[in-house]
Amino acid sequence: MSQLIRDGQWPMGTRIPSEPELVELFGVGRNTIREAVRALEHAGLLAPRRGDGTYVCGRNPLAGAISRCTPDPEITDLITTRRALESEAAALAAQHADADTVTGLKALLADTVAALDAGDVERYALLDLEFHSAVVTASRNPLLIELYDGIGEVMRRNHRDLADATSGTGHPRGHHDVVEAIADADPARARDAVHRYLETALDVTARDAAR
Known part of the structure; x- marks a missing residue:
């Protein structure tokens, strides 16, 4: 997921696929997807919106660290x-x-x-x-x-x-x-x-x- 963000395939402001879609896309379990999403949220690359999914809010983990x-x-x-x-x-x-x-x-x-x-x-x-x-x-x-x-x-x-x-x-x-x-x-x-x-x-x- 981080590579898709860095490469611009998931641009800033884009809502990422749903959890079931991510499971199918990457061929891993739900828990793995949830952990990955949480890690990217902590890194400042993703941000959840209540009732509206998760959105790309940054491309570079360094930017998230600086912002924190x-x-x-x-x-x-x-x-x-x-x-x-x-x-x-x-x-x-x-x-x-x-x-x-x-x-x-x-x-x-x-x-x-x-x-x-x-x-x-x-x-x-x-x-x-x-x-x-x-x-x-x-x-x-x-x-x-x-x-x-x-x-x-x-x-x-x-x-x-x-x-x-x-x-x-x-x-x-x-x-x-x-x-x-x-x-x-x-x-x-x-x-x-x-x-x-x-x-x-x-x-x-x-x-x-x-x-």
Whole structure:
């Protein structure tokens, strides 16, 4: 079941099959299915809804662990964590990204800019997270990608607050600098570009909190 969730065959928000259907699907007993479902609920991947079955609520067990430890994280903590992971990921991406990867990043950036220009904060927030996730994926570091995927779910749950913090940070200039540094295979410049962009986001958040 966890693999079906991770692979996206059971997307977020999907109601999983009933217990008898799961027994037939996996060829195991009811007790085994119940134990597996309970384990996935504890891991933060599944959530029961009274009278309406069990639904997929997460893809990465790490996200569940993070949510249990810090159920209501501060936006500044999320941005600081992003800065630590994404700046190094961008440097690695500058070493490993090929032309197709750069093209994909530029396309994502164009969509993000369009959403911002249109004043669609919801779409901007989701595309912004997708852009940064693509940069991390371009690092080709499996452990870094896994760690980011875990906190990525936490960030998606707080995406509107993150959008408020980042929409006034000089975007799209900061994002453009990241992509250009990756395209130029310049790790130091890519690292610095992400660091500057998210440092500005921290400053915006601090100013808003002081009002």
